[in-house]
Amino acid sequence: xxxxxxxxxxxxxxxxxxxxxxxxxxxxxxxxxxxxxxxxxxxxxxxxxxxxxxxxxxxxxxxxxxxxxxxxxxxxxxxxxxxxxxxxxxxxxxxxxxxxxxxxxxxxxxxxxxxxxxxxxxxxxxxxxxxxxxxxxxxxxxxxxxxxxxxxxxxxxxxxxxxxxxxxxxxxxxxxxxxxxxxxxxxxxxxxxxxxxxxxxxxxx
Amino acid sequence: xxxxxxxxxxxxxxxxxxxxxxxxxxxxxxxxxxxxxxxxxxxxxxxxxxxxxxxxxxxxxxxxxxxxxxxxxxxxxxxxxxxxxxxxxxxxxxxxxxxxxxxxxxxxxxxxxxxxxxxxxxxxxxxxxxxxxxxxxxxxxxxxxxxxxxxxxxxxxxxxxxxxxxxxxxxxxxxxxxxxxxxxxxxxxxxxxxxxxxxxxxxxx
DNA sequence: GGCATCTGGCTAACGTCGTTAGCCACGACC
DNA sequence: GGTCGTGGCTAACGACGTTAGCCAGATGCC
Numbered sequence: 284x285x286x287x288x289x290x291x292x293x294x295x296x297x298x299x300x301x302x303x304x305x306x307x308x309x310x311x312x313x314x315x316x317x318x319x320x321x322x323x324x325x326x327x328x329x330x331x332x333x334x335x336x337x338x339x340x341x342x343x344x345x346x347x348x349x350x351x352x353x354x355x356x357x358x359x360x361x362x363x364x365x366x367x368x369x370x371x372x373x374x375x376x377x378x379x380x381x382x383x384x385x386x387x388x389x390x391x392x393x394x395x396x397x398x399x400x401x402x403x404x405x406x407x408x409x410x411x412x413x414x415x416x417x418x419x420x421x422x423x424x425x426x427x428x429x430x431x432x433x434x435x436x437x438x439x440x441x442x443x444x445x446x447x448x449x450x451x452x453x454x455x456x457x458x459x460x461x462x463x464x465x466x467x468x469x470x471x472x473x474x475x476x477x478x479x480x481x482x483x484x485x486x487x488x
Numbered sequence: 489x490x491x492x493x494x495x496x497x498x499x500x501x502x503x504x505x506x507x508x509x510x511x512x513x514x515x516x517x518x519x520x521x522x523x524x525x526x527x528x529x530x531x532x533x534x535x536x537x538x539x540x541x542x543x544x545x546x547x548x549x550x551x552x553x554x555x556x557x558x559x560x561x562x563x564x565x566x567x568x569x570x571x572x573x574x575x576x577x578x579x580x581x582x583x584x585x586x587x588x589x590x591x592x593x594x595x596x597x598x599x600x601x602x603x604x605x606x607x608x609x610x611x612x613x614x615x616x617x618x619x620x621x622x623x624x625x626x627x628x629x630x631x632x633x634x635x636x637x638x639x640x641x642x643x644x645x646x647x648x649x650x651x652x653x654x655x656x657x658x659x660x661x662x663x664x665x666x667x668x669x670x671x672x673x674x675x676x677x678x679x680x681x682x683x684x685x686x687x688x689x690x691x692x693x
Numbered sequence: 694g695g696c697a698t699c700t701g702g703c704t705a706a707c708g709t710c711g712t713t714a715g716c717c718a719c720g721a722c723c
Numbered sequence: 724g725g726t727c728g729t730g731g732c733t734a735a736c737g738a739c740g741t742t743a744g745c746c747a748g749a750t751g752c753c
Contacts, residue, residue, distance in 0.1 A: 451665075
């Protein structure tokens with residue numbers, strides 16, 4: 284009946300090939316090793332992130348973004364083909380940072396699911412708007428650095444001993460807990476620590 | 489740092505009291521017992537639902553909605569104060585229908601978590617856009633029929649023997665599985681039935 | 694029957710959004 | 724010293740939610 288697969292509106296458009304680094308193609312002087320973005324493009328992404336994290340997704344408009352950079356909105360299109368290309372960079376940042384957080388937890392307490400869960404929860408709640416942006420739509424996989432998605436998933440998969448069913452169930456549990464908490468779906472007096480403990484212990488006795 | 493609590497943009501505004509049934513106040517002739525909406529208002533909600541379910545959230549605009557009803561967009565505001573009031577009705581429908589689905593599953597297999605999980609998943613995947621609408625923002629509790637949220641939660645709470653931590657963990661798992669599947673976050677070849685089984689069995693041995 | 698009022702349409706318009714077209718200043722390069 | 728790419732700009736378009744204000748028909752009351 285429906286397509287059963289989200290929106291296909293802003294992101295996640297189907298077939299596409301080109302790079303996403305502005306209509307003028309190449310990267311700026313000395314390009315830096317950062318995903319191939321020019322310094323100016325990186326400053327735009329930084330401003331976008333600040334805007335998103337401080338004021339939420341509704342505040343992340345092309346005009347507000349340009350304002351924060353002291354330029355006009357159309358100038359942004361010299362650096363990114365459209366708004367979703369900026370968002371893709373934010374999503375990539377979130378993926379990379381959460382991967383780093385999980386890897387750190389893994390290093391400190393190898394194989395510990397509670398440690399991973401705590402790291403996941405902590406990162407998400409520290410960056411709720413970013414977490415939602417990266418999470419509440421199909422992943423724009425075609426525009427993400429190759430391997431990033433796998434890297435973000437790897438620590439959990441390792442902690443599950445390669446049991447993918449268990450890893451997916453655990454991820455779903457953690458994501459559900461986090462996203463429901465971010466959206467205020469639990470009662471104010473709910474003992475979320477208790478629910479986390481119950482869930483992680485049940486999944487990993 | 490951030491408000492850590494979603495958007496507060498369209499829905500979930502804070503303090504409010506009035507009814508949500510259009511600027512003219514009362515309900516139409518013979519009002520019908522349905523949430524106090526006039527027949528015309530109900531037809532608007534029905535059209536909104538069709539639009540949402542068939543074409544996704546981006547297609548649910550006031551102009552498109554009016555078009556489907558053969559009227560102009562501003563006329564909608566004779567029946568609802570704003571777009572979010574229409575969405576609230578859709579959210580209430582989703583809550584009521586998923587509650588009914590869970591209650592049916594409960595009747596057929598009392599106390600069975602797998603049966604509840606299957607009913608939950610099936611309902612969500614049959615109405616993915618509606619499920620997202622009702623789920624990916626703070627609940628507009630002030631405008632929902634009293635008791636509806638509790639009714640939707642009750643079957644799971646009963647199946648958990650009143651263990652709220654367990655009920656919340658199970659809900660988070662189920663919601664996570666569903667929402668990640670809707671957004672295409674699992675690999676195409678992932679064995680989701682396996683992940684569901686793993687999760688439900690772990691949480692309810 | 695006549696009149697007021699309410700209901701539910703309408704057009705026009707506002708401000709915001711993402712985005713495009715087209716212009717131009719500046720610096721690098723040959 | 725032209726040429727050209729880079730990265731700004733203004734003006735504008737179409738779509739969005741929403742408001743103001745007008746008006747036809749039905750309803751209710753005398």
